[in-house]
Amino acid sequence: MSRLDRRTVFADTMTARQSEDLTPDVFMIAGFGNTTVAVTEEGLVVVDVPAGSSEKILETIRQKTDAPITTIIYTHIHGDHAFTARDLVEDARKRGHRKPVVIAQHRTLAHLARYREMQPYNWYINQIQAGRGFMRPTGQEKFIPDDIVYPDVTYTDSMSSKLGDLTFELHHYLGETEDGTWVWIPERKTAIVGDLLEGSCPNIGNPFKVQRYEVEWAETLEAIAGKNPEFLVPGHGPLRIGNKATEWCLDNARYLRFFHREVVRLLNEGYWIEDILHMVQPPEDLAGKRFLSGIYGCPAFMIHGIHRRYAGWFNGNASELFPSRSTVIASEMMKFTDPESVLKRALQLKVEGEVQLALHLVDFVIKGAAQKEQQKAALLLKADLLDARSASEVNQIARNIMLAGAEEAEQMAKTL
Ligand SMILES: [Zn+2]
Numbered sequence: 001m002s003r004l005d006r007r008t009v010f011a012d013t014m015t016a017r018q019s020e021d022l023t024p025d026v027f028m029i030a031g032f033g034n035t036t037v038a039v040t041e042e043g044l045v046v047v048d049v050p051a052g053s054s055e056k057i058l059e060t061i062r063q064k065t066d067a068p069i070t071t072i073i074y075t076h077i078h079g080d081h082a083f084t085a086r087d088l089v090e091d092a093r094k095r096g097h098r099k100p101v102v103i104a105q106h107r108t109l110a111h112l113a114r115y116r117e118m119q120p121y122n123w124y125i126n127q128i129q130a131g132r133g134f135m136r137p138t139g140q141e142k143f144i145p146d147d148i149v150y151p152d153v154t155y156t157d158s159m160s161s162k163l164g165d166l167t168f169e170l171h172h173y174l175g176e177t178e179d180g181t182w183v184w185i186p187e188r189k190t191a192i193v194g195d196l197l198e199g200s201c202p203n204i205g206n207p208f209k210v211q212r213y214e215v216e217w218a219e220t221l222e223a224i225a226g227k228n229p230e231f232l233v234p235g236h237g238p239l240r241i242g243n244k245a246t247e248w249c250l251d252n253a254r255y256l257r258f259f260h261r262e263v264v265r266l267l268n269e270g271y272w273i274e275d276i277l278h279m280v281q282p283p284e285d286l287a288g289k290r291f292l293s294g295i296y297g298c299p300a301f302m303i304h305g306i307h308r309r310y311a312g313w314f315n316g317n318a319s320e321l322f323p324s325r326s327t328v329i330a331s332e333m334m335k336f337t338d339p340e341s342v343l344k345r346a347l348q349l350k351v352e353g354e355v356q357l358a359l360h361l362v363d364f365v366i367k368g369a370a371q372k373e374q375q376k377a378a379l380l381l382k383a384d385l386l387d388a389r390s391a392s393e394v395n396q397i398a399r400n401i402m403l404a405g406a407e408e409a410e411q412m413a414k415t416l
Contacts, residue, residue, distance in 0.1 A: 003403045004133065006390065013291050014199035014236040019060060022231040023188050025166070028239050029053075029060045033080035036192045036233045037061055038185060041164030043070030046088065046100075047183055047192045048235070051079040051145075054087030068097035070163070073170065074104040074151065075194025075235060076177040077111045079126075085149035105172045106154035107179035112144070119143045125208035131400035134407040173220040174213035176203060182224065189230035196221055197248060199237025200296035201282075202256055205305025207397065214260050214306055218253040225249040237291065248291060255286050259299070263306040272316030273307050298395040330368025339365045339374040343381060355389045366409075372416045379413035382406070 016030035029035040033050030035057050044067050049057060061069070069092055074082040085102055092100055115122055123141035128134065160169045169184040176195045183192040195203075196217065204212040224232075225246045232245035240248050262280045271279065282299050286292055314321065323329075334342075342365050349358035362385060365378035383406040390402035 003387070003407060004131070006399070006403060013293065014296060016236075016238045020239050022190055022233075022239070026185065026188050026190055026231070027060075027064070028233050029057055030238075031056065033235060034233055034237075036183075036190075038163075038166055038168070038188075039065055039067060040166050043068045043163065045071040045073065045163060045166075045168060047073045047233075048075050048081045048194065049084045049088060050081055051083035054084040057084075058088065058091055066095075068092060068095070069100045070098070071168075072100045072102045072149075073168075073181065073183060074102070074108060075182065075192070076180050077104065077108045077115075078177065078195070079144075081194060081235065083145055083148060086145070086147045089149060101153055102149050102151045103153045103155070103159075103170065104151040105170075105179045105181045106156055107177075108151055108154065111177065111179050112148070112150065115144050128404040129206075129208060129397050129400055131396075131403060134404040134411065171220075171223075173216060175217035175220060176212055178213075180220075182220065184224075184227060184229075186227075189228070190233070191224050191227065191229040191231070191245070192233045193224060193235065195235035196224070197232070197234035197237065197252060198296060199234060199291055201292045201294050201299065202252055202302070203297035204256070205298070205301030205303065205308075207301060207304070207401065211309055212305055214256045214302070214309075218256040218260070221249040221253040221256075225253070251286055251289060251292060255282070255292055256302075258283055258286070259302045260306055263303055264310060267307070267311055272314075273304075273311070274315060276307060277303055294395050296396055298398060301395075301397075326363075327367040330364045330366075331370070332368070333364055334368035334370065339369040339371075339378065343374075343378060346381060346385070350385060350388065355385050359385050359389065376413045376416045379409045379416070383409040383413075 015032050016034055019028060019030045021027045025039040027037050029037065031050055031053045033048060035049060035053065036047040038045040044061065046069055049072060069088055072085050072088060089099055092098065120137035120139050120141040122143035124137040126143065155170060156172065158169065158171045160167060166185055166187050169186065170181050171184065173180040173182060173196065180194060182194060182196060202217060204214050204217065229245045230242060232240040232248065259280065263276055266276045266279060277300060280303055342361050346358040346361040359382065362378050362382045366375055366382060369375045369378065386402045386406035386409065390399045393399045393402060
């Protein structure tokens with residue numbers, strides 16, 4: 001099986017299988033990212049428009065109603081929620097309807113400014129994360145579409161508006177992003193929560209991304225559970241109804257609070273990041289739950305994310321405060337051994353199932369071997385080890401990083 005065939009396959013906990021009618025006037029359109037539509041006497045309100053889904057959204061809507069789309073709400077400005085409003089605006093124009101009003105939390109504007117400033121970087125990390133292979137950016141890549149629709153209306157903490165019989169309460173939260181919005185329709189006891197719920201353990205420590213907010217995330221989920229929603233539309237994964245909706249919120253909240261508590265406790269006891277990573281284990285009753293599995297978020301990543309929020313980057317070892325380059329350290333180490341025996345030991349470790357440890361050994365040869373042929377052999381072994389390591393990795397982001405690393409190692413080997 002090729003590397004591209006082994007890249008991310010989003011598990012069904014993260015992808016709703018079918019669109020569903022919550023009530024006669026509210027429906028969910030299933031996709032990798034979900035869309036919710038509310039039908040009011042004053043037009044349609046659409047929450048989230050994931051990239052690549054506009055055709056399905058418009059088709060599903062038009063099978064049900066010809067009413068104009070008056071409002072589009074972004075739960076946050078990520079591609080799988082917000083990058084395809086242009087097609088809905090265009091559809092409105094063709095139909096002679098007024099342009100839909102796009103609403104988002106005001107920090108969406110700052111997020112968009114950052115994305116514009118860092119288009120190639122965001123393109124680069126998302127190529128790797130999505131398993132599209134390893135390619136260095138040239139500095140010209142685009143991450144957000146040129147025709148992305150900016151919000152017409154923004155709010156700070158909350159806003160509420162009534163359209164026909166339905167009230168739309170928009171609440172700001174800090175969670176996976178700083179511009180999060182969750183929507184509450186009290187008349188239908190419906191909560192549309194964006195990536196507060198993702199069908200995996202919360203992705204608060206993504207290896208590539210900016211700071212995320214575990215305590216506020218938990219608080220928001222507890223507030224949503226406090227409303228006793230009858231229907232809960234997550235950003236990813238299937239619709240949840242009744243008790244299951246509340247349970248999902250509270251399980252995620254408890255999971256987030258557990259990791260926060262453990263990381264903070266261990267910091268207070270004087271442990272450094274390496275210890276903390278190896279000491280914290282998720283609570284058993286929650287770790288076994290299907291909708292909290294580590295397929296997208298990941299316990300180790302959560303620890304990193306939380307640690308970064310409360311501590312600096314120093315790892316506790318004074319030798320590494322101003323470290324030498326790893327290539328210099330490796331070439332010194334290689335003076336005491338021959339690369340062949342290190343690679344031989346790495347192969348043996350692989351057979352013994354210690355693939356991670358084998359990778360560390362191989363890196364010494366890549367960085368420190370005197371001869372190019374030795375480095376090349378080590379790079380090819382690294383690609384092989386990363387392939388093997390990725391095969392047993394449940395986390396999709398980690399798996400894709402390993403597959404990209406394997407590809408990078410092979411590319412480097414060709415240049416030697
Ligand atoms: Zn998402």
